[in-house]
Amino acid sequence: MDKSLHVIVMYILTHLALIFFVYPGNIIDSTTQGHWAAIFIGVAVHFIFIYLYMKGLSFFPKKDLISIYFGAGKIVSIIFLLPLACYLLMINIITIRAYSEIITIVFLSNTPLWAIMALLLSISTFIAISGIETIFRTGILLMILFLPPVLFVFFASFQNVDWHYFLPLNSDLGFFAKREFYQSFFAFSGGFIFLGFVQPYFSYSRKKILLAAVALVPFFIFSVYIPILTFGQATASLFTLPYVVVVDTININWLMFDRVTMFFLLSLITFIFLFISLIQWKTVRIINKCIPAVNSVYVIVALSLFTYLVCLFIPNWKEVKNLFWWNSMLRFYILIAIPISVYMIGLHSKRGGKQNDG
Amino acid sequence: MDAILSEITNKFAENEDFFIERSELLDVPVFFLGFHSLIDLTKTKTNIQRNINHTIATKASLEDCLTLLGEEKNVEDAALSILEGKLIICLEVDSKCIVTAPVSKPLNRSIEPPTNENVLLGSLNSFTEELEANLGLVRKQILSEHLRSKSFTVGRTQKKKLSLLYLEDSTDRKLVQQVIKRIEANQEKAIQNIQSLAKALGFSSWGIVSKFNITELPQEAVFYLKKGRVVLFLDQFPAALILPKLLWDMFVLESDNNHPAPMMIALRLLRIFGALITLILPGLYVALVAINPEILQIELALSIAKSREGVPYPAFVEIIIMLIVLELILEASARLPKTIGPTITMVGGIILGQAVVEAKLVSNLLIIILAATTIATSTVIGFQNLLTIRLCKYAMVILASIFGVLGIISGLVLISAYLASIKSFSIPFLHIQSTKDEADHG
Numbered sequence: 131m132d133k134s135l136h137v138i139v140m141y142i143l144t145h146l147a148l149i150f151f152v153y154p155g156n157i158i159d160s161t162t163q164g165h166w167a168a169i170f171i172g173v174a175v176h177f178i179f180i181y182l183y184m185k186g187l188s189f190f191p192k193k194d195l196i197s198i199y200f201g202a203g204k205i206v207s208i209i210f211l212l213p214l215a216c217y218l219l220m221i222n223i224i225t226i227r228a229y230s231e232i233i234t235i236v237f238l239s240n241t242p243l244w245a246i247m248a249l250l251l252s253i254s255t256f257i258a259i260s261g262i263e264t265i266f267r268t269g270i271l272l273m274i275l276f277l278p279p280v281l282f283v284f285f286a287s288f289q290n291v292d293w294h295y296f297l298p299l300n301s302d303l304g305f306f307a308k309r310e311f312y313q314s315f316f317a318f319s320g321g322f323i324f325l326g327f328v329q330p331y332f333s334y335s336r337k338k339i340l341l342a343a344v345a346l347v348p349f350f351i352f353s354v355y356i357p358i359l360t361f362g363q364a365t366a367s368l369f370t371l372p373y374v375v376v377v378d379t380i381n382i383n384w385l386m387f388d389r390v391t392m393f394f395l396l397s398l399i400t401f402i403f404l405f406i407s408l409i410q411w412k413t414v415r416i417i418n419k420c421i422p423a424v425n426s427v428y429v430i431v432a433l434s435l436f437t438y439l440v441c442l443f444i445p446n447w448k449e450v451k452n453l454f455w456w457n458s459m460l461r462f463y464i465l466i467a468i469p470i471s472v473y474m475i476g477l478h479s480k481r482g483g484k485q486n487d488g
Numbered sequence: 489m490d491a492i493l494s495e496i497t498n499k500f501a502e503n504e505d506f507f508i509e510r511s512e513l514l515d516v517p518v519f520f521l522g523f524h525s526l527i528d529l530t531k532t533k534t535n536i537q538r539n540i541n542h543t544i545a546t547k548a549s550l551e552d553c554l555t556l557l558g559e560e561k562n563v564e565d566a567a568l569s570i571l572e573g574k575l576i577i578c579l580e581v582d583s584k585c586i587v588t589a590p591v592s593k594p595l596n597r598s599i600e601p602p603t604n605e606n607v608l609l610g611s612l613n614s615f616t617e618e619l620e621a622n623l624g625l626v627r628k629q630i631l632s633e634h635l636r637s638k639s640f641t642v643g644r645t646q647k648k649k650l651s652l653l654y655l656e657d658s659t660d661r662k663l664v665q666q667v668i669k670r671i672e673a674n675q676e677k678a679i680q681n682i683q684s685l686a687k688a689l690g691f692s693s694w695g696i697v698s699k700f701n702i703t704e705l706p707q708e709a710v711f712y713l714k715k716g717r718v719v720l721f722l723d724q725f726p727a728a729l730i731l732p733k734l735l736w737d738m739f740v741l742e743s744d745n746n747h748p749a750p751m752m753i754a755l756r757l758l759r760i761f762g763a764l765i766t767l768i769l770p771g772l773y774v775a776l777v778a779i780n781p782e783i784l785q786i787e788l789a790l791s792i793a794k795s796r797e798g799v800p801y802p803a804f805v806e807i808i809i810m811l812i813v814l815e816l817i818l819e820a821s822a823r824l825p826k827t828i829g830p831t832i833t834m835v836g837g838i839i840l841g842q843a844v845v846e847a848k849l850v851s852n853l854l855i856i857i858l859a860a861t862t863i864a865t866s867t868v869i870g871f872q873n874l875l876t877i878r879l880c881k882y883a884m885v886i887l888a889s890i891f892g893v894l895g896i897i898s899g900l901v902l903i904s905a906y907l908a909s910i911k912s913f914s915i916p917f918l919h920i921q922s923t924k925d926e927a928d929h930g
Contacts, residue, residue, distance in 0.1 A: 257909075389783040403901045
C-alpha cells in the first residue's frame with residue numbers, strides 16, 4: 131500500500147525539528163559572507179545521497195536496510211550496522227541532552243534538567259514501544275496540530291528583515307576549513323536514514339520524497355538568512371541559537387502572547403518527540419535483528435534507561451558540543467557510506483540476478 | 489409425561505408468578521405452563537381456542553392443531569422458552585412439549601424520541617430495548633437488499649441475544665468474519681454489558697477510549713452501516729454499538745449532512761475546537777499562572793495576577809478543587825430524579841458563580857475557564873467520548889502543573905500517540921474512510 135503521505139510528513143517534521151536550532155548557528159559561524167554557498171553545498175550533498183539511498187533501496191522492494199545488509203553477508207552487516215547503531219544511540223543522547231538544555235534556556239529555567247530529560251525520554255519511549263505505525267500516525271496528528279503554528283511563526287519572523295544584509299553575495303569557500311560547517315550536516319544526516327527502515331510497513335514513491343526534500347530547501351535557506359537579515363552577520367554570530375533569538379523579537383500585538391518563541395519552540399519540540407522515538411525504534415530494530423530472543427519492549431526500555439543515565443553524566447553545554455563534534459566523523463560515514471553501499475549492493479544483486487536468469 | 493412436567497415445575501416452583509394450569513383442548517387434557525408476569529393468560533387461551541375451532545372446521549386432528557400452534561421442543565429448550573416469555577402446552581397422555589407464542593404482557597415501551605442524544609434536523613426515532621424492534625428500525629431506514637443480519641445467543645446461565653448487522657456491499661468481509669469468529673469463540677461467556685462485550689471481542693478493558701461507538705439513533709446507525717462498519721445490538725440495551733470506532737466519529741454526525749456544506753464543515757471544526765479547548769484550557773491556566781507567566785503580554789499577566797490576589801493556594805490545587813466540584817455536580821445531576829435535579833443546578837451555580845469568588849477561594853478567571861471548558865466538552869458527539877476527554881483533561885492539568893506549557897504540549901503528544909496506537913480489528917483508530925460525498929480531514 132502506498133503510504134507516501136505518512137513518510138513525507140515524517141520526513142518534513144523530523145527535518146524541521148532539526149533545522150531551526152543548531153543549523154543556523156553552525157552556518158553563520160562557518161563563514162562571514164555568502165552563506166548561500168555553504169547552504170547549497172549541504173543541500174546538494176543531501177539530495178545526492180538521499181537519491182542514491184532511495185535508488186539503492188528500490189532494488190530491494192519489501193526489504194529494509196537491515197535485511198539488505200544481512201543478505202550481503204556478515205562482514206558487510208557488521209561494517210555498516212554497528213556504526214549505524216552507535217550513531218543512532220549517540221544522536222539519541224545528544225538530541226535529548228541538547229534539547230532539554232535548550233528548553234531550560236528558553237522557558238523552563240527553574241525546572242531541573244533531569245525532569246525535562248525524563249519527560250522527553252518517557253514520552254518518546256512510549257511512542258517507540260507502540261511501533262512504527264503508531265509513530266507515523268502520531269506524525270500525521272502532530273502535523274495537523276502543530277505545523278500551522280510553525281509556519282505562522284516562520285512567516286512572521288520576516289517582520290524585522292532588512293534585505294540589504296543579503297549582500298555581499300560572493301563567497302570565499304573558507305568554510306570548508308571550519309568545524310562548524312561539518313557540524314551543520316547534523317540537520318541533513320539525522321532524518322533520512324529512516325527511509326530504509328520503513329520499507330515492509332510503508333511503501334512510498336521516491337519522487338514524492340524528493341519533492342518533500344525540495345519543499346524543505348526554503349527552510350534551510352531562511353533559517354540561516356533570517357537571523358542575518360534581521361541582525362546582520364556580526365551580531366547574529368554572537369548567538370548560540372540565532373533563529374530562536376529572531377523569533378523572540380517578533381512582536382504581534384493582536385496575539386495576546388508576548389513570546390511567540392514559546393509556541394514555535396514547543397511545536398518543534400513535539401516533532402523532536404517523534405524524531406527521538408523514530409531513532410529509538412530504529413536502534414531497537416537493529417539490536418533486535420542481532421539478538422532476536424529478547425522482547426523488543428524490554429530492549430527499548432533498557433535503551434532509554436541507558437540513554438537517560440548517559441545524559442545525566444553530561445555536565446554542560448560545552449560537553450554537548452564536544453560530543454556533537456566527535457559524532458561528526460560517524461555522521462559523515464553514515465551520510466556517505468550507507469547510501470553508496472546500499473546502492474552498490476543493489477547494483478551487484480541486480481547484476482547477479484540477471485546472470486542467474488541468463 | 490409426568491417426568492417432564494415435574495422437571496419444569498421443579499425448576500420454577502419457587503416463583504410465585506409461575507403457573508401450571510390444567511385445561512382441555514379438543515377433550516384432550518393438557519397443561520399450560522408459563523409466567524403470569526410475561527403472559528396474558530386469558531387472552532392467550534381465547535386465542536388458542538379460536539385457532540383450534542378454526543382448524544376443527546377443516547376436520548384436522550389434535551396433532552395437526554398442535555403443530556399449527558407451535559413447535560415441539562425438548563425439556564431444556566422448553567425451560568428456556570418459558571423464561572423468554574413463551575407458553576408451553578404439555579399433553580398429559582403424550583410426552584410432548586409444545587412451545588407457542590402467547591399474547592405477551594405489554595412490557596416494552598414504544599418507539600420514542602431519543603433521551604440521551606438530541607437531534608437537530610433529523611429523524612427522531614430512537615432504538616428501544618427490544619432487539620427485533622431495533623432491527624426493524626434499521627430495516628426501515630435502509631431499504632437495501634445487501635443488509636445482512638446474524639443473531640447469536642451468548643452466555644451459559646444468563647442468556648443474552650446479540651445481533652450483528654452489516655451491509656454486504658460496503659463492509660470489508662474480513663472485518664465481519666473476525667467479529668463473528670470472536671463472538672462465536674466466546675459464546676459461553678456471560679455478556680451483560682458493554683464492558684463484557686468488549687472483553688468477549690478481545691479488547692483490553694483498560695483503554696480509556698471506548699471501543700464502540702454508541703448511538704441511540706437509527707439514522708446514525710445506518711450512516712455507519714453505509715460507511716462499511718458493523719452494527720451490534722445487545723438485547724435490552726437501547727442503543728446500537730458500532731464497530732470499529734474511529735476518532736473522526738467524535739466529530740461527525742449524519743444529520744450534519746442536512747445542512748449546506750460550509751455549515752457542515754464549520755460545525756465539525758467547532759467540535760474539534762471544543763475538544764481541543766477542553767484539553768488545553770485548564771492546563772494552560774495552570775501553566776500560565778504558575779510556571780510560564782512571561783509568555784503573556786504584561787497587561788494580561790498583571791490582570792491575571794490581580795484576579796488571583798488573595799487566593800491562598802497554588803493554581804494547581806485551585807483548579808483541581810474546582811474541577812472536582814464541577815464533576816460532582818455533573819454526576820449528581822445525572823443521578824438525581826428530574827424533580828430534584830434543578831436544586832443541584834441552582835446550588836452549584838451559586839457556589840461556582842459567586843460565593844467561591846467572593847470568599848477569595850478561587851480567582852474570577854478560573855470560573856470563566858471552568859465554564860468555558862464545561863461548555864466546550866459538551867460539543868463532542870457521544871457521551872462516552874465526552875468522558876474520555878474529561879479524563880484526559882486531568883492528565884493535561886497534572887503535566888502542565890509540572891512542566892508548564894511544555895507539559896501541555898507533551899500531553900498533547902502523549903494523547904496523540906495513544907490515539908494513534910489504538911487499533912481494533914486491525915483498523916487504526918485514526919483511520920479515515922473517505923467516501924465520495926464527504927470532505928474528510930483530521
